[in-house]
Amino acid sequence: FGTADMQKRFFDWLEIYDQVENTSYRQTGPPRELMKLAPLLRRFFLRVTDEETSHGVTLIIDFPEKIIPAAEESGASADERTALVTLLKWAASPEMRREDVGVILITESAAELHADLLQNPHGAQVRLDLPDADERLRFIESGAATENAPLAQWSEIAAPDLATRTAGLNLLRIQHLLAEAIRNGSRVTVEHVSGSKKRLIEEYCQGLVRFKDPKPGVSLDLVATHEAAKKKLREIAWLFKNGKTDVVERGILVPGRVGVGKSFLIDCFASECGLPVMEIGEFRSKWVGDTERQQMRILMTVRALGPVIVVVDEADAVFGSREGDSDSGVSGRVFAAFAAHIGDSSLRGREVWVAMTSRPDLLAIDMKRQGRFGLSLPLFAAQNGDDVQALFSVIARVKKIALHEDVLAYVHDELGDRALTGSDVESILMRAKERAVLALRDDDVQLEDLKEAVNSFMDPLDPNLLALQEIAAVLSCSDKRYLPPEYREADRASLVEEFARLKRMAGRR
Known part of the structure; x- marks a missing residue:
C-alpha cells in the first residue's frame, strides 16, 4: 500500500466484502492465490476509483516471473495460463483504463516473462539502467x-x-x-x-565475468613482436587519452593460433589506455531463462561501466549464432542481444569490445561486419630470428631470468627459422631455469641449459590445425598492413583453397 490510509480503506472495504460474500478475509488476510485474489482486487479498484477523492490506483506486482513465466504454451500450468489471461484482460479493460487503474510488474529481466504479455499493445516496457x-x-x-x-x-x-x-x-x-x-x-x-x-x-554477474583495473607500469612495450597490431592499438590508446573517442572502433577482432599471446596483448593495451577490463566467459545455463538473465546483467553492467574494454575469449563459442534449433531459440536470442548491443553506435567511445578467437571463420558473419568487429588485427608466431630473439628477451625480463649474450646469439641464429609463440618460449625458458636451479645456479641460466631445453621441447599441437588457424586469421584480416610479408601479396583464392583442404582434414579426425 502506498499509504497507511489506503491500507485502512482496503481492510474496511474487505470487512464489507466478507459480510456480502460470507468470507473471512478481514481476519485471515487476502487469498494468496492470484486466481482468487484477482477478482477481489478488481472490485476494490473499481470501488475506490468511484469515490470523489480518488486519483486512480496502482497495483505493483514484484517477481511476476513466478506467476507468468516465459514458457511454451504446452508446458505452462493451468494457473499460469489463467494468470496470463487475467493480466491480458486487465491490460485491455476499458473500465480499468477509464478509472485510471494501473498495474506495474517489476522484474529483473523481461525475458523471464511470457512473450504474449511483453508483446501486448496495451503494455509498455520501461528499462531502468544502472545509475550514471x-x-x-x-x-x-x-x-x-x-x-x-x-x-x-x-x-x-x-x-x-x-x-x-x-x-x-x-x-x-x-x-x-x-x-x-x-x-x-x-x-x-x-x-x-x-x-x-x-x-x-x-x-x-554471479562469477561469470572477471573485472580488472588497469595496472600501473604496464603498457604495450612489454609485448614482443606483433608490431603492426601494437601500432594500431597505440593509436587507439592515444585517441582515448586525448578524448577523441568519437572515432574509436566499436569492436576489435583479434584472431590467431593458440599461444600467440592474444590475452596478454589486450591486457597491456587496456593498461596503456588506462581503462578497466571486463572479461566475459561462458555464461549459458541449463535452467530456463537463466541464460538471458545473466546476459542482461552483463550487458547492463558493461553499459554502466564505460569507458571500458570488454574482452570475449573464444568469441565464436560465447557469441554463438542465430541458428539454435535444439535450445528453444535461446542461442538466437542471445546472439541477437549481443549483435544489437555491439552494433549500437551511441556507445562508441564508451565501450571497446575485443573478440579473441583461434577460429574466426566460426564467428557469425553478422559480427564481422563494419560497425561491430570490422577491425581485425591478426597475430602470428615469430617470423624470423629478430622476432624469436625479441620474444626470448622480453619474456626473460618478465620472468626475471638473465640471458647472456651467447644465449641471445644462439637464439637468433639457431631458432630463427622456428615459428615459436610466446607460450612456446615461456615453456623453454622455464625448463632452462629449472635445470639451472637443480644445478644450484638459481640466477645463472647458461647456454647449455637453454640448448637442453630446446632439444627436449616438443610441440604437442597438431601442425595441420595450427596451419588452419593461421590461414583463418589471414583470411579474416581487414587490412594487409597487419599481415606478415609472406601473406601480404598472397593469392587469396589459393589461401581459401588451402583453408578448405585443411578444414576437410580436421573434419575427418
Whole structure:
C-alpha cells in the first residue's frame, strides 16, 4: 500500500466484502492465490476509483516471473495460463483504463516473462539502467549511505572521483561498499574501492565475468613482436587519452593460433589506455531463462561501466549464432542481444569490445561486419630470428631470468627459422631455469641449459590445425598492413583453397 490510509480503506472495504460474500478475509488476510485474489482486487479498484477523492490506483506486482513465466504454451500450468489471461484482460479493460487503474510488474529481466504479455499493445516496457555518474554523485553527497557523516571524515577520495570510480554499481551496492569501510573503522581509499568494486561486480554477474583495473607500469612495450597490431592499438590508446573517442572502433577482432599471446596483448593495451577490463566467459545455463538473465546483467553492467574494454575469449563459442534449433531459440536470442548491443553506435567511445578467437571463420558473419568487429588485427608466431630473439628477451625480463649474450646469439641464429609463440618460449625458458636451479645456479641460466631445453621441447599441437588457424586469421584480416610479408601479396583464392583442404582434414579426425 502506498499509504497507511489506503491500507485502512482496503481492510474496511474487505470487512464489507466478507459480510456480502460470507468470507473471512478481514481476519485471515487476502487469498494468496492470484486466481482468487484477482477478482477481489478488481472490485476494490473499481470501488475506490468511484469515490470523489480518488486519483486512480496502482497495483505493483514484484517477481511476476513466478506467476507468468516465459514458457511454451504446452508446458505452462493451468494457473499460469489463467494468470496470463487475467493480466491480458486487465491490460485491455476499458473500465480499468477509464478509472485510471494501473498495474506495474517489476522484474529483473523481461525475458523471464511470457512473450504474449511483453508483446501486448496495451503494455509498455520501461528499462531502468544502472545509475550514471551524476546520480551516483548525488547519492554520495546526500549522506544517505554514511548516516550524514562529512565526506572528509571517512573518505580519502573526493566525491566526484568516488562517483567515477563506482561506475557499474547500483546505489545499494555503493551503500554497502561505503558502509563496510565505515563500520570497520577504516577510511575509503582507492585500494578499498577497487577491491570492493571488483568483488561486487563479479558477485552481481554471479562469477561469470572477471573485472580488472588497469595496472600501473604496464603498457604495450612489454609485448614482443606483433608490431603492426601494437601500432594500431597505440593509436587507439592515444585517441582515448586525448578524448577523441568519437572515432574509436566499436569492436576489435583479434584472431590467431593458440599461444600467440592474444590475452596478454589486450591486457597491456587496456593498461596503456588506462581503462578497466571486463572479461566475459561462458555464461549459458541449463535452467530456463537463466541464460538471458545473466546476459542482461552483463550487458547492463558493461553499459554502466564505460569507458571500458570488454574482452570475449573464444568469441565464436560465447557469441554463438542465430541458428539454435535444439535450445528453444535461446542461442538466437542471445546472439541477437549481443549483435544489437555491439552494433549500437551511441556507445562508441564508451565501450571497446575485443573478440579473441583461434577460429574466426566460426564467428557469425553478422559480427564481422563494419560497425561491430570490422577491425581485425591478426597475430602470428615469430617470423624470423629478430622476432624469436625479441620474444626470448622480453619474456626473460618478465620472468626475471638473465640471458647472456651467447644465449641471445644462439637464439637468433639457431631458432630463427622456428615459428615459436610466446607460450612456446615461456615453456623453454622455464625448463632452462629449472635445470639451472637443480644445478644450484638459481640466477645463472647458461647456454647449455637453454640448448637442453630446446632439444627436449616438443610441440604437442597438431601442425595441420595450427596451419588452419593461421590461414583463418589471414583470411579474416581487414587490412594487409597487419599481415606478415609472406601473406601480404598472397593469392587469396589459393589461401581459401588451402583453408578448405585443411578444414576437410580436421573434419575427418
